[in-house]
Each structure stands twice: as C-alpha cells, then as structure tokens.
Amino acid sequence: MNRPDAALRQARAEQLVERLGGRPLVLVGMMGAGKTTVGRRLAARLNRNFLDSDEEIEKAAQMTIPEIFEQRGEPEFRAGETRVIARVLKEYGVVLATGGGAFVNLETRALMKGEAVTVWLKAEIDILFERVSRRSNRPLLKTANPRATLQKLIDDRYPIYAEADVTVISRDVPQDAVAGDVVEAVLSYLKRQDRSDG
C-alpha cells in the first residue's frame, strides 16, 4: 500500500471510531462468512479490542466448540453464548465476532441491536461452503449432506440476519478488503443516522 492509501485508510478508521463512540461493533452471519478473521482485521484497523464469542466460550468452558456440543449439547452451548455476549457487549468499543447462531436468539439479538452497531457479513453458498470445508470444527455441519444443511440454515436465518443495521457482502477478495468494506458501510450508516437524528 502506498502512503496516500495508508493515510486515507487511517483517516476513515478514525472517522468511524469517532462516530461510534464507545458503541461495540458486532459481526453476525453464517458460518464461513469471515466474522472471526475479518473482525480481527477490522479491530486492528480501528485500534480497538477484538473478541470472538466462540473463543470466549471455549476459554470459559476449557473445551473446544465440538467438545461442548458433544459433551454438553447445543442448548448449553447457546446458554453460554448468550451469557458471554451480554458480558462482552459491556466492553467499551469492542469489535465482536459472534458465532453464526447467536443473532438467531431473540434475547441476544435484542441486546446486540440495543447496545451495538450490528453488521451482517453476507456471502453466497458457494463461498461459504468452500470456506467451511477447510476445517471440520463446526458441529452443525457434521451431517450426511453438509451443503444441504448449510442451505437450510441460510433459508432459515437470512430473514433474521437481515435485521442487522448494516449488510456487507463478504466477497471473494482478501479479508482486509472486506474489513475496508465494513468501515465504509458502517460509516455511511452512521452518517445517515446522524442526519436523520439531527
């Protein structure tokens, strides 16, 4: 990146941080959308702390996500997810990557929408499927036909993800470019909001 590009990028990040104040920025969307990896880059750009709800649950339980699903079951995982997100949202200006099911929970969704700016990272099934196929750490996809399972989850969840404040397409470009798209989309959203408030 040349110097004017870096300076522009920095300026946009600073503008966003200023408009956000202490509000957390939360990424929601399907498994494989890039919430964890794009979220980390986004936080670095904004010079803000990054947390991932799955990682926080793993730390608290001292178990991996597949172990939690296997030994305790999904309802207990979801209860932990709700608790962790409520705790993390109290952190000033945090960038939070959620697990794909977190926004589906009515209570957690209301909390996120009330406390944070929510961003849906949206991607096509081909992109999602290719990305989730790289690792076998997603218990919900351990089915006879994982692609069909992913499609079913998309059908069920997309109307709910659409309730996020901002939608950003998780394109097939480097994660840093997607992080840049998030900065621009959230900035436009907050500018629109500030205009309609004032």
Ligand SMILES: Nc1ncnc2c1ncn2[C@@H]1O[C@H](COP(=O)(O)OP(=O)(O)O)[C@@H](O)[C@H]1O
């Ligand atoms: N824009 C991208 N280009 C290429 N690979 C990506 C991109 N975004 C995410 N990935 C890869 O896809 C996989 C899933 O990403 P991850 O951030 O874990 O998604 P999520 O947290 O939404 O499930 C990871 O291997 C990640 O490196």
Ligand SMILES: O=C(O)C1=C[C@@H](OP(=O)(O)O)[C@@H](O)[C@H](O)C1
């Ligand atoms: O979509 C879901 O219900 C899940 C998504 C996963 O997180 P990612 O979306 O980060 O893969 C993880 O929370 C768990 O396997 C369940």
Ligand SMILES: [Mg+2]
């Ligand atoms: Mg993730």
